[in-house]
Amino acid sequence: MHRSRLRPALAARTLALSLVGAVAPASAPLAAQPALPKPALNTAPMLAALDASAERYAGVAKQIWGFAEVGYMEEKSSALLQSELKNAGFTVKAGVAGEPTAFIAEYGSGKPVIAILGEFDALPGLSQDAVPERKPIRAGAPGHGCGHHLFGAASTAAAISVKEWMIANKVKGTIRMIGTPAEEGGSGKVYMVRDGVFNDVDAVIAWHPGDENAATGERTMANITGKFRFHGISSHAAAAPERGRSALDGVEVMNVMTNFLREHVPDGTRIHYVVTNGGKAPNVVPDEAEVYYYVRHVDMNVVKNVWGRVVEAAKGAAIGTGTTSELQLIGSVYSLLPNETLLRVEQRALERVGGYTLSPEERVFAEKLQKSEAFVPVALEATQKIKPLVVGQPGAGSTDVGDVSWMVPTVQLGAATWVPGTAAHSWQAVAAGGMSIGSKGMMVAAKTMALTAADLFASPATIAEAKKELDAKRGPNFKYETVLGNQKPQLDYRKGTTN
Numbered sequence: 001m002h003r004s005r006l007r008p009a010l011a012a013r014t015l016a017l018s019l020v021g022a023v024a025p026a027s028a029p030l031a032a033q034p035a036l037p038k039p040a041l042n043t044a045p046m047l048a049a050l051d052a053s054a055e056r057y058a059g060v061a062k063q064i065w066g067f068a069e070v071g072y073m074e075e076k077s078s079a080l081l082q083s084e085l086k087n088a089g090f091t092v093k094a095g096v097a098g099e100p101t102a103f104i105a106e107y108g109s110g111k112p113v114i115a116i117l118g119e120f121d122a123l124p125g126l127s128q129d130a131v132p133e134r135k136p137i138r139a140g141a142p143g144h145g146c147g148h149h150l151f152g153a154a155s156t157a158a159a160i161s162v163k164e165w166m167i168a169n170k171v172k173g174t175i176r177m178i179g180t181p182a183e184e185g186g187s188g189k190v191y192m193v194r195d196g197v198f199n200d201v202d203a204v205i206a207w208h209p210g211d212e213n214a215a216t217g218e219r220t221m222a223n224i225t226g227k228f229r230f231h232g233i234s235s236h237a238a239a240a241p242e243r244g245r246s247a248l249d250g251v252e253v254m255n256v257m258t259n260f261l262r263e264h265v266p267d268g269t270r271i272h273y274v275v276t277n278g279g280k281a282p283n284v285v286p287d288e289a290e291v292y293y294y295v296r297h298v299d300m301n302v303v304k305n306v307w308g309r310v311v312e313a314a315k316g317a318a319i320g321t322g323t324t325s326e327l328q329l330i331g332s333v334y335s336l337l338p339n340e341t342l343l344r345v346e347q348r349a350l351e352r353v354g355g356y357t358l359s360p361e362e363r364v365f366a367e368k369l370q371k372s373e374a375f376v377p378v379a380l381e382a383t384q385k386i387k388p389l390v391v392g393q394p395g396a397g398s399t400d401v402g403d404v405s406w407m408v409p410t411v412q413l414g415a416a417t418w419v420p421g422t423a424a425h426s427w428q429a430v431a432a433g434g435m436s437i438g439s440k441g442m443m444v445a446a447k448t449m450a451l452t453a454a455d456l457f458a459s460p461a462t463i464a465e466a467k468k469e470l471d472a473k474r475g476p477n478f479k480y481e482t483v484l485g486n487q488k489p490q491l492d493y494r495k496g497t498t499n
Helices: 044-052 054-067 075-087 148-169 188-194 247-264 300-321 340-353 359-371 380-384 400-407 427-433 437-455 459-472
Strands: 089-096 105-109 111-120 173-179 203-210 223-230 269-276 288-297 324-335 408-418
Touching: 044 054, 044 111, 044 148, 044 437, 054 075, 054 148, 054 437, 075 089, 075 105, 075 148, 075 173, 105 148, 111 148, 111 437, 148 173, 148 203, 148 437, 188 324, 188 400, 203 400, 203 437, 223 247, 223 300, 247 269, 247 288, 247 300, 288 300, 300 324, 340 408, 340 437, 340 459, 359 380, 359 437, 380 437, 400 408, 408 437, 427 437, 437 459
Parallel strands: 111 173, 111 203, 203 408
Antiparallel strands: 089 105, 105 173, 223 288, 223 324, 269 288
């Protein structure tokens, strides 16, 4: 997931939902907000238990940080979380929705069914030690630049603590921890939504690492991603270049065309690419080349339109260079649909938990990190604060939680697991996520999710209100469809990125 601060020009706008059947603006507040339900009783022991087990879960997160496994390859990470949940009395089903590392861990029976999401995939090329200067553990290897090692560990901790609270207070219902792989571009949750994993779920709770403590009321960006492979004819680049047809030329011409396209797309559109294969030797005309593209916008209709133009650019580039091209569709996600009913419950829980204070050693680490390249320092006291709730403004990231949020009332928060001012997908995020700053923020998230779940178990009326809000925002004719259609999860999309 890509997270950043709201762009002022966009934050001032109200964007209407434009997916199939969506008619109500996501940023419009509810006409009348019912009073918040009373907090669930006897939750103090649950928070105390989480405090007592903080070191243990920090150890779980650090192991996953060390594994640093990329999407659909998170075998050790997934197995570790499954083991923690099995040992805590959960029934675990692995390999769901055609994804070997996806799992569902469940305790209890009947309604309501409340699910907590967990992620655990790393990013290619971000290997970094837990120190405040650039120091890869293994050059070119993956690293947890988005903090998903913390994500999975905190969600596991929250689910286990809720289960113990349910037993102690004889609470009826089902708590689930759903392990979701390949969030970083692989759209793992999309296949799970499509295959019915969330069909009987009443509410979903998630979180994400970041550099501040806040309930996530912002929209995210829908996207479509894919790899364009060009096929040419190899030949000696000096002795017989006329016999060759360069697949790399196809990639480069396509990139030129899409770069010119940037001037003629709606404001807020994002187009990114990396050349994943450009040939092997300069003196050989490359017969194979590949480029990996993302297109994003808050409005999925805009994404579809721009993506279609990118596909046409690939076709034109192939014609112009005497090559052929093919597309491997990798992922596509909806924008996140905030649920104000659930957000108000979560905001109260987050304010009860509060932030945390950096220790003297952590301040030294943070101050040194803030002097590193491309850093925008923010006051370190930000870890102590809880941001006010703001709902419906557009953000600059994408997440497959978006698809879940269009099917089930969903709530998400961010916790300060990084040094304030850190950009996601950076070595600085990996460094802080591998030491105590990361684990402190992780426990803020675990406690907040646990309290939110307890409040929802204690108030069926709140869940009903959240569903009513979801129905209103989606519109009466909404039908979930994914650009991915019936294709299987692209389990090989990170092939060659693990070094």
